[in-house]
Amino acid sequence: MFFTFEEVVRLSEYVARMPRHVSEELRGWRWSEPPLLHSSPVYLSFSDVTYGVCPTGRDVYLRRVAKVKPSQLPPEVEVGYLIHAVYSGAVVAARMLSLAGLQTGHDFLDSMRARFEEFIQGLYTSRQWSLTYDEVLKTAWPVWDHASVVFGGALERGRAKRLQGDSLASYVVPFHVEFPVEGYRIGLTQGYIDALLPPVIPVEIKVGAPAHWHRVELAAYALALEAVFNTPVDFGLLVYVQPSPFQYFHIVVPIGDGLRLEFIEARDRKARLVESGTDPGKAEKCSKQCPFYYYCEVAGAGRVGGAPLLPQRGFRLAEKRQEGGGGASPGGQHRSGGAGGGDKRQGPSQGG
Numbered sequence: 001m002f003f004t005f006e007e008v009v010r011l012s013e014y015v016a017r018m019p020r021h022v023s024e025e026l027r028g029w030r031w032s033e034p035p036l037l038h039s040s041p042v043y044l045s046f047s048d049v050t051y052g053v054c055p056t057g058r059d060v061y062l063r064r065v066a067k068v069k070p071s072q073l074p075p076e077v078e079v080g081y082l083i084h085a086v087y088s089g090a091v092v093a094a095r096m097l098s099l100a101g102l103q104t105g106h107d108f109l110d111s112m113r114a115r116f117e118e119f120i121q122g123l124y125t126s127r128q129w130s131l132t133y134d135e136v137l138k139t140a141w142p143v144w145d146h147a148s149v150v151f152g153g154a155l156e157r158g159r160a161k162r163l164q165g166d167s168l169a170s171y172v173v174p175f176h177v178e179f180p181v182e183g184y185r186i187g188l189t190q191g192y193i194d195a196l197l198p199p200v201i202p203v204e205i206k207v208g209a210p211a212h213w214h215r216v217e218l219a220a221y222a223l224a225l226e227a228v229f230n231t232p233v234d235f236g237l238l239v240y241v242q243p244s245p246f247q248y249f250h251i252v253v254p255i256g257d258g259l260r261l262e263f264i265e266a267r268d269r270k271a272r273l274v275e276s277g278t279d280p281g282k283a284e285k286c287s288k289q290c291p292f293y294y295y296c297e298v299a300g301a302g303r304v305g306g307a308p309l310l311p312q313r314g315f316r317l318a319e320k321r322q323e324g325g326g327g328a329s330p331g332g333q334h335r336s337g338g339a340g341g342g343d344k345r346q347g348p349s350q351g352g
Helices: 005-016 046-050 058-064 075-096 105-125 133-160 163-171 213-230 256-278 293-297
Strands: 176-181 191-197 201-207 236-241 247-253
Touching: 005 201, 005 247, 046 213, 046 256, 058 256, 075 105, 075 133, 075 163, 075 176, 075 191, 075 201, 105 133, 133 163, 176 201, 176 213, 191 213, 201 213, 213 236, 213 256
Parallel strands: 201 236
Antiparallel strands: 176 191, 191 201, 236 247
């Protein structure tokens, strides 16, 4: 979850030995040709396209066409948002402290823990929560504390190698969080990957059980990265977090033809849905992880009413990303999952 330099090296060696099967026409740099070519005037977000909790796509219709705002976020989504915020905040704090010239891992631990209270107070006052402040603390602290220990140990090892300044910071935190990805080449707005490991391995953090759409989301990011950097992105990483008790594990996901085609189909289908302005109707069974669960199931059976709402052609839909968290294995030690079949995925966060 909080990847050390040694873990990044081991992971790179592992994926280098794995087989990969990606057709040339399904590479992101072929974005100007079918089947990847995007011909619709509608540009949706990564999460609009890949979030798979609503099989009919009504969540996209309600958000983008009917302009319905969720009245109540499911607890799982809120916890996922919290995990993501703490994850990013802890990584950023660790990088800054690595640049601050601290001499020992103990100094680093003390400084990280001192920053936690200020961070969590700012986060709690930045939005309205259904969680109490104590519940936010209880969920956030184990994640932040784990980051402090992992990065504190990395700082000691970096100091032993006589690293300083930016070299030391890059050793302590050898990856980027909330990495921006331009999606317009593949028909999406700008998105943000939870983490990007070198050389080019996208990482998504999810809170909750593994789902197939999590893998489709990785495929979307892989295609966008390929379109921008013209570099193959054959694998991604899904990190699953259980907040209480805090545990996590990760799975290496091959991003092959199947996942890439699933993304293309979902993108085109949901773009047509928005362009037509037609309500696809409720799913047979609504997931409580959907931000519109209360609207469709509780608030007047989710009736929009009136004629279909037609959006203007040529508009670009802005993205606001809130995605779910990742995880740790028992005892807070991460364990690597197997290669997996390359065909699963998640949407605007399970639990976040």
